Each structure stands twice: as C-alpha cells, then as structure tokens.
Amino acid sequence: MTRAEPQSVCQTEAFKQLSADYAAQASEKGAMIPLLQKTQEVFGYIPIDSIEAMARIMSVPESEIYGVVTFYKQFRLKPLGKYLVRLCDGTACHVNDSMVLQDILTDELKIPAGEDTSADGLFTLTPVACLGCCSLAPVIMINEETFGRLTPQKVWQIIRRFRAGEKSAETPSGGH
Numbered sequence: 001m002t003r004a005e006p007q008s009v010c011q012t013e014a015f016k017q018l019s020a021d022y023a024a025q026a027s028e029k030g031a032m033i034p035l036l037q038k039t040q041e042v043f044g045y046i047p048i049d050s051i052e053a054m055a056r057i058m059s060v061p062e063s064e065i066y067g068v069v070t071f072y073k074q075f076r077l078k079p080l081g082k083y084l085v086r087l088c089d090g091t092a093c094h095v096n097d098s099m100v101l102q103d104i105l106t107d108e109l110k111i112p113a114g115e116d117t118s119a120d121g122l123f124t125l126t127p128v129a130c131l132g133c134c135s136l137a138p139v140i141m142i143n144e145e146t147f148g149r150l151t152p153q154k155v156w157q158i159i160r161r162f163r164a165g166e167k168s169a170e171t172p173s174g175g176h
C-alpha cells in the first residue's frame with residue numbers, strides 16, 4: 001500500500017543510502033532505534049516512506065515501527081518548520097512568565113491545537129529546559145539566534161520581523 005507523502009523523499013540519494021543501512025542492519029537486534037535516529041538526522045523527521053521501507057526491508061510490521069516512533073518523544077512524524085522556536089521554560093524563564101509567551105507564540109504563529117508547527121510550515125514551537133542565559137529571562141531562540149528579556153510586545157515584533165523577511169524573500173519586487 002502506498003500512502004501520499006506530503007514531501008516525497010523516496011527519490012533522494014539520502015533515502016537510498018538509508019535503505020541500504022536498513023538492509024545492512026536488518027538482522028541486528030536493537031538496530032531499529034539507532035536507524036530511526038539516523039533517519040531523523042537526515043530528514044529532520046521520520047517520513048512515512050521511511051517507515052514503509054524499514055518495515056519492508058527489515059521484515060518488521062509497520063505498526064511496530066510506529067509504536068517506537070510514537071513512544072519516544074525524540075521522534076517526530078512531521079517536518080520541522082523552517083524556523084525552530086525554542087521557548088525556554090527553565091526556572092528563571094518560568095517565573096518570568098514564559099508560559100504567557102507560549103500562548104502569545106502559539107497564537108501569533110498560528111499553530112493549530114495539538115500541533116507544534118504552523119500551518120504554513122514556517123515555524124515549529126518547542127519548549128525546552130534552560131538555554132543557559134537565565135539573566136536574560138524570559139528567553140527564546142529562533143534557530144541559532146537568541147532573544148532575551150522578552151515582553152509580549154517584543155515577541156510580536158520578532159515574529160512579525162521573521163514573517164516580513166519571508167514575504168520580502170517571496171516577492172523581491174517589494175511592497176504593496
């Protein structure tokens with residue numbers, strides 16, 4: 001059975017290489033988790049095609065692989081957004097209202113309930129433990145950039161700046 005894959009990975013070299021790895025380790029006990037980790041390292045998530053390939057090549061039921069992927073929080077079945085927004089919820093940030101920022105971010109990024117990624121695929125929001133710059137609490141990181149001493153106002157500005165950057169990248173001829 002073939003399922004629709006939103007972003008087909010089957011034709012990529014990386015997929016072929018991973019399939020070869022599945023075959024090479026098909027009979028190794030305990031190989032599934034490291035192979036899933038490797039798959040996620042390559043694609044940023046576990047594509048459905050990879051689960052199907054792993055099941056077929058390693059003669060393991062797909063349901064078993066799904067079971068592992070959904071059991072361990074480290075695995076994700078959907079691609080990460082272009083921007084990974086890490087919201088610190090360590091102690092210093094928590095007492096400085098990081099949860100208020102979470103609500104604002106969820107709303108501003110338009111992340112559907114129960115999801116972590118915006119519908120346009122641009123932003124993934126994830127809570128993390130201390131980011132190591134508590135004196136700047138509350139703190140978020142967007143990809144490699146750190147933003148501290150945040151207020152709701154600042155969060156709105158930052159997100160709008162990222163969105164505006166995306167828009168101008170899409171329409172180089174400029175504004176409205």
Ligand code: FES
Nearest residue numbers: 088090093130134
């Ligand atoms: S608790 Fe947020 S940076 Fe340390």
